[in-house]
Amino acid sequence: MKKIYNLKKEDWKDVLRRPTQTVEAIEGLVNDIFKEVEAEGDAIIKKYTQQFDKVSLDDLLVTPAEIAEAKKTVSPGLKAAIQLAKSNIELFHKAQVTDRVEVETTNGVRCWQEKRPIQKVGLYIPGGTAPLFSTILMLAVPATIAGCKEIVLCSPPNTEGKLDPAILYTASLCGVTKIIKVGGIQAIAGMTFGTKTVPQVYKIFGPGNQYVTVAKQLATKHGVAIDMPAGPSELLVVADDSANAAFVASDLLSQAEHGVDSQVILVSTSKDMIASVEREVALQLEDLPRKEIARQAIANSKLIFVEDDQTAIDLINEYGPEHYIVCVSNEDFYLENTVNAGSVFIGNYTPESAGDYASGTNHTLPTNGYAKQYSGVNLDSFMKSMTFQKISAEGIQHIGNAIELMAEAEGLQAHKNAVTLRLNSLK
Incomplete structure (x- = not known):
């Protein structure tokens, strides 16, 4: 994994680019x-x-x-x-x-x-x-x-x-x-x-x-x-010294093994945590049946050190991760300020794998930065919202004149007539 320290904001776009074809x-x-x-x-x-x-x-x-x-x-x-x-x-x-x-x-x-x-x-x-x-x-x-x-x-x-x-x-x-x-x-x-x-x-x-x-x-x-x-699947983990490095490494590898075009990122305010996770990734990788796939994905992945929590959250929202694990002591700050993520996993005992399989949330999520404007799959994804309205004689008299004036102002005379005829029938 590529280690990046003191990342300048003007370089965020290049560093956070996904390893996908256009x-x-x-x-x-x-x-x-x-x-x-x-x-x-x-x-x-x-x-x-x-x-x-x-x-x-x-x-x-x-x-x-x-x-x-x-x-x-x-x-x-x-x-x-x-x-x-x-x-x-x-x-x-x-x-x-x-x-x-x-x-x-x-x-x-x-x-x-x-x-x-x-x-x-x-x-x-x-x-x-x-x-x-x-x-x-x-x-x-x-x-x-x-x-x-x-x-x-x-x-x-x-x-x-x-x-x-x-x-x-x-x-x-x-x-x-x-x-x-x-x-x-x-x-x-x-x-x-x-x-x-x-x-x-x-x-x-x-x-x-x-x-x-x-x-x-x-x-x-x-x-x-x-x-x-x-x-392609992706995961971003934000972790400080309160996190378990072995757990973090296992989560990164769990997404890296999906495919060679997967991407995993660790953002941390701790250089010690970055070093520990890097060692754990190397150790755990060797025991994986899909290690060659994971190895190629890891080559596209990043270990990013930032100076403070605010820089970290700004970077995370810019990336808009599909899967997002929060393992920090200042947990509330990250949860309150995260606006772009597909699904969020909180704490040392909440692996991303839980959401993939059995916790109950949906694992079909926006990737490639689409978490900025798309939701993950949910019940409403399979439904359409239909609106209905019923207007009584009293109701059309209340709103009819407003409709006439607005239709006329837009130059849509037939729209106005549809109301005028009804109002005239009530005189």
Whole structure:
């Protein structure tokens, strides 16, 4: 990890830059695949599955028999762990259900807001080097609570043309209605346009690599909403001498092992803590099965010393981390002044892994600085707010003249007439 001391503010942008390609570098390939999928559907999806996932598939759809077999394969211990996580995630997301909001703005003018589920949602679940069945919990559980009618899951197959048994078990447990063996750009394109096998959806959720992220952004040009531009994972830890260096190192490595384009950062007011964490990272790295991936991610990562808490919090808000761990004695200062972060983990005994799996919060979060304007996935992500109003004869008389005057001032005579006719009928 690169150690940085006495960082000048004018250098923040360069130092905090993510190790990702630009949209422009990827967009051409994504556009080409989108056009092909739109024109030729399943045949092109199978072509790119062969090219990128090294497997030829006759049928992209997961069968009930495959799900039944997967249920037998997953160990009882893992099933219990998944069920525990599901229970906590359900509790947290059910608590987000809100009642109808209703108000009479003027006598006879009644307005209210209700929420309705998005009918068709697509869930993208990364496979590859790490089949993220936990992401199914984070997406399918709130989708089910919201009442989405169609929950379509896409995930890349392995070289045997199969999905990880834990993915199939979790999808079945959480109410997914259709599971399709397709990943990458072609999966996002399939859910955008719809094919014989892949249903078209109204909104696409889920993290992915840089190609998936750009594909999701392109989907928005074709009338499909997305949760957020969620790309490679990232973590920022702020720690002082009250932190446990071994714990901090383990958290940094937990995100570094996601992928070579992940980024982890330690910000500290203690040079001793930085030195201790650096030693712990080197020690713990050697014992990781995914150490080569983590090693490359660590090469993109930083250990940053700052002189004081105010500089630290300013730097953190400028970065806008996806995951943010606070292990400092002055805890309240950081929590009160943090405005840009996806999810916050507080204290020595709150690892980021807890949020990834089983504490109950959602782990689908904004990356690449998008925490400055996006929220992480929550129950409302799967719903739309609809407004209603009902105006009585008394109500239109109260607000009618104001509407007429405003419509006339904007030069919209038909708008004015719609009110004038009603007012005249009441004379």
